[in-house]
Amino acid sequence: MPEEQFFISSVLNRYLFNPAARALGIHFSGQESVPPHICMLVVISLLLIIFSIFLRSRLSVDNPGNLQQGFEVLHDALTGFMRDIIGPGAPRFFPLIGSLFIFIWLSNLFGLVPGLMSPTSNINVTAGLGIIVFLYYNAQGFREHGFLKYMAHFAGPSLLIAPLLFVIEIISHMARPFSLSVRLFGNIFAEELIIDTLNRLFPFVISLPVMALALFAGTLQAFIFVVLTMVYLGGAVEHTHAEEAHHALPEDTVESSGFHSPK
């Protein structure tokens, strides 16, 4: 894709990053010392940090504001999903999963504002997110089971096919960060490309319905990324069926899945 000038990155580069780079003696080619997706990353991270500090200062049990109630709804929905997928001990993973969801969601939606871009439409950003998820769920698996038991977890239940299964599992685990990052990148990049192409055909009018669709798709992609993270975490942290078959799924979800309630 040809490098285009985005409003925010050119402003940030002209007044902040380029002077800083010159002061530090770093040489850069072209007009911008920092590429646009990194600028957007910085902007979104700062916005989220400032907003979180602002929100935390106004938290109260007796008199919750609208913002607090909205975020409590989001928290309840996400922890509900995590309890269904990972198990009863799920809320300890909420810091990563909640931040991932809010960050990816905001990043996807920022691309719809003229003059800004989605940082997730660059493969480097989504690859970073995928690698973080990969390292995190493996670390949690090691912490939960210990090194040998977690490695045995890859080998499957039967000793007979264990060598074959171990190799296949390792390959499939290596493919996970790749598939996570390419899924997010492909969706957001395709969406931006479609809006860009329609804008060149006929400015602003044809692309409006596509932008409405992109709102929906961006939310869905953030949700799917987070749900896949939960699935991977659940697979790494879960215990074998003999240990706790009943704790893997709470009773109410087993009921609501309809398998045990003939109608």
Add this chain to the structure above:
Amino acid sequence: MKQLAVFILMLVLAVMIFGTVSAFAQEKGGAAPAAGANPFAQGGQKNPLLLVTAGFAMAIAAAGCGYAQSQALAAGCEGVSRNPGATDTIRFFVILGLAFIEFLALLTFVVAAILLFTPKFWPTA
């Protein structure tokens, strides 16, 4: 049988288009930029085969992806209408499955985008 005939017809059409484009590419081959030169500096002449390849790859991928997603959605709708109590579970699995199916088309899209937007692949043969 009829579907097979249509498929073969499309295949023949594709081969014909490929043939004309490659002949066109060979005619224009004399004006190709030298190897290692920056295509941007010389106006960036794209190999026409790239356009055909990217377009056909995306079309085939979109067709397969659309068919597969329609199957998944139909099964999901049938499941919900048979057992409305399981709506939440089915919706969750359908959305997850759609994401997995979509990923295959997205891989094709990424390959097509790499072909189209990477100047290294541009110079005509």
